[in-house]
Amino acid sequence: MAERLVVVGGDAAGMSAASQARRLRPDLEIVAFERGGHVSYSACGEPYYVGGLVDSVNRLVVRTPEDFAARGIEVHIRHEVSSIDLDRREVHVTSLDGFESRSVGFDQLIYSTGSRPLRPPDIAGVDSPGVFGLRTLEDAEVLKREADQTPGRVVMVGGGYIGIEMAEAMIDRGWQVTMVTSGRHVLERTLDDRMGELADRAVREYGVELLTEARVTTVEDRQSDHVVSGDGFSLIADLVVIGLGAGPEVELAVAAGIPLGVTGAVAVDDRQATAVPGVWSAGDCAEARHRVSKLPVNILLGTVANKTGRIAGTNIGGGDARFPGVLGTAITRIGPTEISRTGLKVDAAAGSGFAPVIGFARGTVRAGYWPDNAPMAVMVIADKNTGQILGGQIVGGSGAGKRIDVIATAIWAGMTAAELSWVDLAYAPPFSGVWDLIHIAARRAADA
Template sequence: MSKDRIVIIGGDAAGMSAASKIRRVNPDRDILVLEKTAHTSYSACGMPYYIGGLIDDIDSLVARSPATFRDKYAIDVRTGHEVVAIDPIAQRVMIRHNGRADISEAFDQLLIATGACPYCPDVPGAGADGIFGLSTLASGIRIKEFIEQNKPKNAVVVGGGYIGLEMAEALVRQNLKVSLIQLGREVMDTLDPDMGALVSQALRDIGVNLYLSEEFEAFESTNGKVQAVVTNQRTLPADIVILGMGVRPNSKLAEAAGIELSVKNAIKVDDRMRTATANIWAAGDCVATVHRLTGQPFYVALGTVANKQGLIAGTNLSGGDACFPGVVGTAVSKICKVEVARTGLQEKELQNLDFDYAAETVKTRTRAGYYPGAGRITVKLIGEKGSGRLLGAQIVGMEGAAKRIDIIATALTARMTVTDLIDLDLSYAPPFSPVWDPVQTAARQLLKKL
């Protein structure tokens, strides 16, 4: 196996994690990476901070450049190379490069790491200038340049997920007047609305105009430039629009090649990151994974998952044996001073799954009450009635609040009960926590309802 050729489509988190791992294990392996854009191994998650001006140097977001991979890792990275078709029988990929479309390359093993792209519904005006999704490093650079060159005044963010909210904050930092349209009752619908309301308030506090429970309908444009965003209730002037309605897996290539898909049209893979088609693997934002609590297929696009899956694919492609066990739905973000985290299942998901659950929310402090900097923290905890099993948690609070979600992510993975959580020997000192950690205070209250 060590002599056959590996082709990787996509040079970001999953693709380059795999390529690097293979190179470390197989120094002589023929590894070809085909990347559509000019960049490799960049932190897409860091782009809102670059656009907002918190990070000055775009290069700091690039972990390793194409030249580094070529020179130091002897990995044949070809940027500006877009794969336009996969032939799984002939084991070749067809490539578009510099206007030419007659190039193809053979593979023995193929890894699809094509990522995801921002969702934009097919509405009038969707092609106008000034409408941006944020996914590639190039898209981040384009947004920053657009702001610098066009000095837009009014920004509209369509959708209140993580990227939408982080971008709303970034645009406020750049002194734009920012409006945000959200279909749901509150922003961030990966939280239950009672917790999302705390995040909505954090956005209002920095001056974002929220239009909640409002449906996005169309863009208005003049001379191909966006002018306004139309909802079912109003028309908002817009010099720049950010798409924050989530992402969709880039799975069209795989689908066209007859590779089996899963939920949300993400590519179906097993826990080794193998697709259902021989010699073709996939990893990162383009694949579906498994939710460890439900055992069901689950789609999530996160840099950390993509990195891990890339490493797993790379391990298996270089003669090792590694599994990706799935996720428990952990995510974290910082919106202004407010930290937001979630893991496990939220109420909506539990209702769909017919769980008999109870939820409890407590408001307490991140540190001992008397210690300087003790900030607010709200913890919502959900458990199963009867069994007492822990099912999920959501945290909104000030500095130090969010990383506590990892305690719950770990406890969920171990299938702990709420009582088990109360029994944990968690760390305490006044600069870090009240004497009962907030997650244990929430657990004590929840236990009474189970």
């Protein structure tokens, strides 16, 4: 009998692992179970579907079960793995349509269940109708139908990436948007205050009413609308969207006895192996090593899911691949303003034993005299003792955001801020100044 790989959870990480294992081991039997109605879709594209930029939800599907079948990967959607028996090396699976259950044996298993949205129980009424989250394509379709209604008032609870992207989407659809975040500013977990304040300004300039340091305690469902309230505020909403972040989906792992790490996500080594032989984990549900702090982290990003899935697949396929770590590089936008970040924030840097100093530079995306220009701010965070670059953040107009990749690459290579300040970066007037703002911020960090 052929050796069998069972994939528990068929999104980015699981299907990347399956595809890569298939490339290396044509003989392997591969069976994937996915609770939802789709595998391998772009969750990151959902706000743009709701906002009408992406015209069909099908465009967000990267590969269908049929595509995988053609590669010899058997995919079962709407099939929930209800338990994993590590002793008998089998999973118990229930069809969400037929309700029949069965057991499927495995030789190797990839645990790639992803994340679950945080819906804190301390918000009363958060489960009432008219309150929505955004995670699966099905969620996106539901929200799209809501957005298609006559525009009214929407309250976004949460100021993270989903919050910002959904705020843009709903503004674009003509809705009146209020965003409520408990943070001092939006994206508080990933941006330092100075950059977060620029992000706040961009959010407000795009027409969003933004409440910071405001915690929602109650969502009251009143037939025709909702009242979203907390200490000192009360907002009437036709629609409430919760975007309070997400955590690793580890319920099955805990029940099965697959050990978790300090972050609460599944513990893995740099080959994506769990402590259980033949059981691997990747994506949002698994820990990863932060490349700067060297600490285990649980960063929920599609990039990490794809990369760790590929690493797992290589190793399942008999290779030897090692995941080199994460920086938490991320980018988003609100209207014309791009926001990006990488590495450690100042507080995380200090908490990891560094002596962080900041280099900050403001200017324009393109040459100063360029007519179609936009403001841009860059922050480079470095260690005062060694000069090592620890992190970076950018807020600016079109063309600003992806420049964070330069800082990410510099951090990846272990460069100092002084070294970054001399790198031969590309210049022409439509693209940047002759000294890129990254040069200037890096030099200031080196001199700080």
